[in-house]
Amino acid sequence: MAAIGSGKTVSSTYAPVRGWLLLPTWLTIGIFMLMPLGVMLVYSFLTKEFRGGVLWEFSFAAYDQFIFDRGLFGDEAPSIEWTYITIFFRSLVHALIATFFCLLIGFPTAYYIATRPTGSRYLWVYLITIPYWVNLLIRTVSMKFLIRDNGPINQALLNMGVIDAPIHLINTNVAVQLGLFYSYLPFMVLPIYAAVERYNISLSEAGADLYAGRWTILRTILLPVVKPGIIAGCILVFVPSLGAFLAPDLLGGAKTFMIGSLIEEQFKGTASNWPFGAAASMILLSIILAVLMLYARSQARGQV
Amino acid sequence: MTNNAISIRNVKKTFGDFLALKDISINVADNEFFTLLGPSGCGKTTLLRMIAGFESTTSGEIQLYGAEIEKLPPHQRPVNTVFQSYALFPHFNVEENIGFGLRMLKWSEADIRSRVNEMVQTVELEEFVHRKPSQLSGGQQQRVALARAIAPKPKVLLLDEPLSALDLKLRQQMRQELKNLQRETGITFIFVTHDQEEALTMSDRVAVMSAGELQQVGSPSEIYEQPANRFVADFIGETNFLPVTVHSVERDIVHCALADGGLFSAGANAGITSVVSVGNSGLVSLRPESLRLLPAANNNAQVVSPELQQSAATDLDLAGVLKDISYLGTDTSYTVALEDNTEISVRMQNGPSVTSFTKVGESVRVRASSASARFLLDCAQ
Numbered sequence: 134m135a136a137i138g139s140g141k142t143v144s145s146t147y148a149p150v151r152g153w154l155l156l157p158t159w160l161t162i163g164i165f166m167l168m169p170l171g172v173m174l175v176y177s178f179l180t181k182e183f184r185g186g187v188l189w190e191f192s193f194a195a196y197d198q199f200i201f202d203r204g205l206f207g208d209e210a211p212s213i214e215w216t217y218i219t220i221f222f223r224s225l226v227h228a229l230i231a232t233f234f235c236l237l238i239g240f241p242t243a244y245y246i247a248t249r250p251t252g253s254r255y256l257w258v259y260l261i262t263i264p265y266w267v268n269l270l271i272r273t274v275s276m277k278f279l280i281r282d283n284g285p286i287n288q289a290l291l292n293m294g295v296i297d298a299p300i301h302l303i304n305t306n307v308a309v310q311l312g313l314f315y316s317y318l319p320f321m322v323l324p325i326y327a328a329v330e331r332y333n334i335s336l337s338e339a340g341a342d343l344y345a346g347r348w349t350i351l352r353t354i355l356l357p358v359v360k361p362g363i364i365a366g367c368i369l370v371f372v373p374s375l376g377a378f379l380a381p382d383l384l385g386g387a388k389t390f391m392i393g394s395l396i397e398e399q400f401k402g403t404a405s406n407w408p409f410g411a412a413a414s415m416i417l418l419s420i421i422l423a424v425l426m427l428y429a430r431s432q433a434r435g436q437v
Numbered sequence: 438m439t440n441n442a443i444s445i446r447n448v449k450k451t452f453g454d455f456l457a458l459k460d461i462s463i464n465v466a467d468n469e470f471f472t473l474l475g476p477s478g479c480g481k482t483t484l485l486r487m488i489a490g491f492e493s494t495t496s497g498e499i500q501l502y503g504a505e506i507e508k509l510p511p512h513q514r515p516v517n518t519v520f521q522s523y524a525l526f527p528h529f530n531v532e533e534n535i536g537f538g539l540r541m542l543k544w545s546e547a548d549i550r551s552r553v554n555e556m557v558q559t560v561e562l563e564e565f566v567h568r569k570p571s572q573l574s575g576g577q578q579q580r581v582a583l584a585r586a587i588a589p590k591p592k593v594l595l596l597d598e599p600l601s602a603l604d605l606k607l608r609q610q611m612r613q614e615l616k617n618l619q620r621e622t623g624i625t626f627i628f629v630t631h632d633q634e635e636a637l638t639m640s641d642r643v644a645v646m647s648a649g650e651l652q653q654v655g656s657p658s659e660i661y662e663q664p665a666n667r668f669v670a671d672f673i674g675e676t677n678f679l680p681v682t683v684h685s686v687e688r689d690i691v692h693c694a695l696a697d698g699g700l701f702s703a704g705a706n707a708g709i710t711s712v713v714s715v716g717n718s719g720l721v722s723l724r725p726e727s728l729r730l731l732p733a734a735n736n737n738a739q740v741v742s743p744e745l746q747q748s749a750a751t752d753l754d755l756a757g758v759l760k761d762i763s764y765l766g767t768d769t770s771y772t773v774a775l776e777d778n779t780e781i782s783v784r785m786q787n788g789p790s791v792t793s794f795t796k797v798g799e800s801v802r803v804r805a806s807s808a809s810a811r812f813l814l815d816c817a818q
Contacts, residue, residue, distance in 0.1 A: 336524050
């Protein structure tokens with residue numbers, strides 16, 4: 134039970150995975166992840182074809198378009214193009230806020246589940262996953278019906294006399310936030326649940342025994358010990374929120390246009406600019422990778 | 438009004454409809470090494486957790502130096518706990534773990550530093566102050582847990598089976614260190630264990646518990662030599678039981694009749710002689726090391742000691758056949774089958790002056806003086 138000795142014992146017989154057993158994994162990653170990424174990387178440096186598709190001519194045009202405004206005909210002196218950067222920052226802010234609320238609601242939820250008796254604990258985890266049995270599109274559309282001006286929530290509040298006029302939610306930032314929050318909450322709950330479940334509750338008792346009150350125990354013992362679960366949850370919510378397009382498309386409007394929708398438009402919408410979509414994807418990807426690497430480095434420094 | 442460190446009065450505890458503690462009353466004296474001993478599930482840990490404040494009492498009261506404490510949350514009780522799993526904070530190093538309670542008590546930085554240094558020296562962990570718990574061995578983790586609990590100078594230290602995760606050699610060494618630490622610090626220790634050897638070697642007094650009830654409270658020699666009932670006699674050390682009928686009763690001696698009519702005398706606690714009457718059935722507990730084995734032919738050479746003659750006590754004398762011999766180094770353990778096939782184990786020290794028996798199947802006699810036999814009531818256990 135208690136770890137005796139200072140190092141982890143690694144079995145020399147069972148620990149190493151034989152190389153060829155990893156072949157299917159490498160093939161899957163290679164064909165379905167690395168190759169599409171490579172294609173996008175190449176496309177981002179090509180020239181657009183007007184009806185979609187690409188011309189095989191090398192060009193920085195896509196990246197240039199993202200950052201610089203050269204006038205309608207491309208012949209003016211370049212100035213910074215704020216449109217896409219604004220969309221980018223809006224997405225970043227939305228993703229951060231969604232992550233914050235998911236954490237605010239997700240942590241107590243996960244803690245509650247993890248501290249139930251074993252039997253009911255699994256039932257709660259099962260309940261958390263139930264919304265995932267329904268397609269994300271359907272869930273987002275349902276949300277739209279729920280919150281629209283003459284939807285059931287507004288009607289109920291009107292009937293009860295709580296409000297005089299319907300609360301206008303659709304096409305607002307709040308609606309987008311609701312959509313993101315609802316879509317990604319379980320991604321926050323599950324890793325935190327896993328971390329809290331492993332948490333030895335006698336650590337909290339030891340804290341109380343050593344004169345720490347409830348908040349101090351939460352702040353100085355529980356949160357630091359389950360931090361890896363919290364970080365994992367934040368990453369799992371932040372990353373897909375940043376690139377989300379369903380919630381902003383269906384619940385938001387022009388003012389809540391996000392990077393995910395921008396990219397989507399370039400490939401299947403009216404804009405039809407593959408190199409530009411690919412370039413926007415690459416920029417998004419590099420920012421996410423940069424954030425993750427910063428996190429990984431800070432973790433590595435935390436270890437002794 | 439009292440110099441009791443802890444006074445537990447009529448404490449009961451129920452979990453649902455399970456009665457975990459049935460009306461427990463114990464006083465623990467100031468500066469005492471007090472042990473709660475019992476098999477798992479006997480309620481000893483529940484009682485300890487009540488003193489710490491992790492469990493509430495269903496009824497009854499707990500006092501710390503005369504002051505009611507059961508309304509206080511754990512962090513306001515001046516008692517500290519050494520947890521069975523140590524419960525060291527994994528994200529803090531040794532120094533930070535030991536200083537945690539002091540920081541919570543808002544000691545000054547300088548005081549914290551000097552107290553932590555003092556504790557680190559006491560438990561001999563000077564080289565490891567910057568290590569995390571995961572980088573320490575089990576024994577070292579144990580010392581950190583101990584130092585962390587003692588650092589805030591608690592009025593009472595609670596220890597929940599702290600040695601159970603250590604290997605035998607380390608456990609034996611830690612027993613002595615714990616005992617020394619208790620003497621040096623003068624802190625009252627309440628120690629929970631299921632290991633009777635641990636309880637006997639370390640404690641000033643031991644409370645034996647079973648099924649939520651207190652069976653006996655006394656010094657290690659009292660509970661070993663004068664067990665109050667069958668449970669205590671059986672749980673503490675090794676013993677043989679013989680069913681008997683009461684023939685006559687004196688103040689601290691019961692004269693017993695065996696099934697075959699043979700008479701002998703056994704010591705008994707006052708609590709037993711006051712309730713027992715002639716004709717009652719009971720048990721006699723015979724410690725293996727208090728029995729002597731004699732050759733069957735040597736029947737006439739018995740020596741009756743003078744004090745036995747004075748009190749008109751009769752020694753137990755049984756005939757049997759050697760069934761098994763185990764050589765244990767300093768001792769030899771013999772199993773003797775009596776005429777009614779009851780098996781009795783006898784343990785005798787090896788030495789030049791001791792007749793040793795080497796043949797299984799040999800006829801022998803088993804003798805016990807009335808001072809070493811204890812009469813007990815045969816309560817259903």
